[in-house]
Amino acid sequence: MNKEKRIWIALFLALTLMLILSGCSGLPKTAKLNISIDPNPVPCSSEDGKWYCIMTISESNGVGVTLTSIRFDSYDQAEQLYHTQFLYEEDIIDWFESNYIPAFSMLQTGIVWSSSRKYIAVTIEGVDDNNNPIEATGRVDFLPE
Numbered sequence: 001m002n003k004e005k006r007i008w009i010a011l012f013l014a015l016t017l018m019l020i021l022s023g024c025s026g027l028p029k030t031a032k033l034n035i036s037i038d039p040n041p042v043p044c045s046s047e048d049g050k051w052y053c054i055m056t057i058s059e060s061n062g063v064g065v066t067l068t069s070i071r072f073d074s075y076d077q078a079e080q081l082y083h084t085q086f087l088y089e090e091d092i093i094d095w096f097e098s099n100y101i102p103a104f105s106m107l108q109t110g111i112v113w114s115s116s117r118k119y120i121a122v123t124i125e126g127v128d129d130n131n132n133p134i135e136a137t138g139r140v141d142f143l144p145e
Contacts (some may be wrong), residue, residue, distance in 0.1 A: 031063035031128035033101070035138030042113070044145045051113040051142055057096075057124060058106035065134055067092050067099045067107075067126040074117045082117075103129075117142055 035057055042051045059065055070092060074083040092099040096107040113120075120140040128134050 028130040029061055029063045030130065030132045031059050031065045031134050032061035033065060033124060033126070033134055033136035034058045034060055035122055035124060035136055037138065037140045041141035041143045043143045049145060052110065053140065054108060054110050056106050056108045057101060057136075059101045059103060062103045064100065064102045064129040065126045067101065067124060069125045071123040073121040073123070075119050075121070077118050079118060113142070116145060
């Protein structure tokens with residue numbers, strides 16, 4: 001019985017070690033969102049005095065995400081918050097044509113701002129395919145007129 005017990009303990013330890021070394025912890029992955037702005041900082045157009053850029057939201061950890069909100073916090077030259085704009089699911093679909101980002105994929109849209117500001121803090125929230133809440137933040141800087 002003592003020898004049999006040692007064999008089971010050795011098997012258990014070997015299986016545990018293999019599980020740990022394989023990276024398979026049994027926990028589902030969590031999505032990772034990245035926000036990029038091109039160009040950043042955003043220059044003012046000499047033709048019409050507006051700021052044009054492309055916003056890309058990408059997923060980089062292999063888990064799809066449903067976006068639930070995007071918040072734009074606008075800051076003036078004194079770095080004081082002066083305006084907040086929210087986009088919810090229907091608005092996100094209007095801007096990006098979808099509010100779902102498949103694993104290792106992206107959504108992209110062109111954005112035009114018509115008033116001067118120093119920067120915008122962007123906060124994106126969503127829920128991934130494994131039901132984890134997801135949040136990503138970014139910053140858009142603006143060159144003066």
